[in-house]
Amino acid sequence: DTGVSQNPRHKITKRGQNVTFRCDPISEHNRLYWYRQTLGQGPEFLTYFQNEAQLEKSRLLSDRFSAERPKGSFSTLEIQRTEQGDSAMYLCASSLAGRGGYTFGSGTRLTVV
């Protein structure tokens, strides 16, 4: 397994457009997390899944954000009607519930112009 994979690595979009990011976790990991990191800040939790069930959503996750993990494997994070404030690095991580640490992907950097 090559770790957590995120695509695309970079995305530039115009304000108001919708964007979707994909995360492929480590195959045996049943938990998947999404974080957002803005410049000069630590990663902030957005939401996480155990298998296909979304267990928790942060208050940061406005109505314009939606995340899915339909078959308990890969996950997508969609942002509708993007705003300039959505510009950030979006990080995905996976883990095995109750064991070990968290493995992070390289992130998707979103720029809204």
Place this chain on the structure above:
Amino acid sequence: AQKVTQAQTEISVVEKEDVTLDCVYETRDTTYYLFWYKQPPSGELVFLIRRNSFDEQNEISGRYSWNFQKSTSSFNFTITASQVVDSAVYFCALSEGAGNTPLVFGKGTRLSVIA
């Protein structure tokens, strides 16, 4: 509510100096995990250490060492004989409970090691 504070925003040292990065955490849980991650300029988060709340033994790994003190809610990280390759942003993080709940990160400390 859980919280992680890294009071040092930026630290600059000369190569071969020792440097300590501070981390103070807040939690009401008796069971929790503490982590340190390194984020080099390339952006990925690199796992350094995971420590559970019941294990206060200090740990050493090569030039890295960690000092966990529950009495002061601190989990400090020391790099001995720093090298230019240590230049990065370092994050301390906390996970409450025993079951891989979401991490809460500090704001990070940017370390610059000058040759």
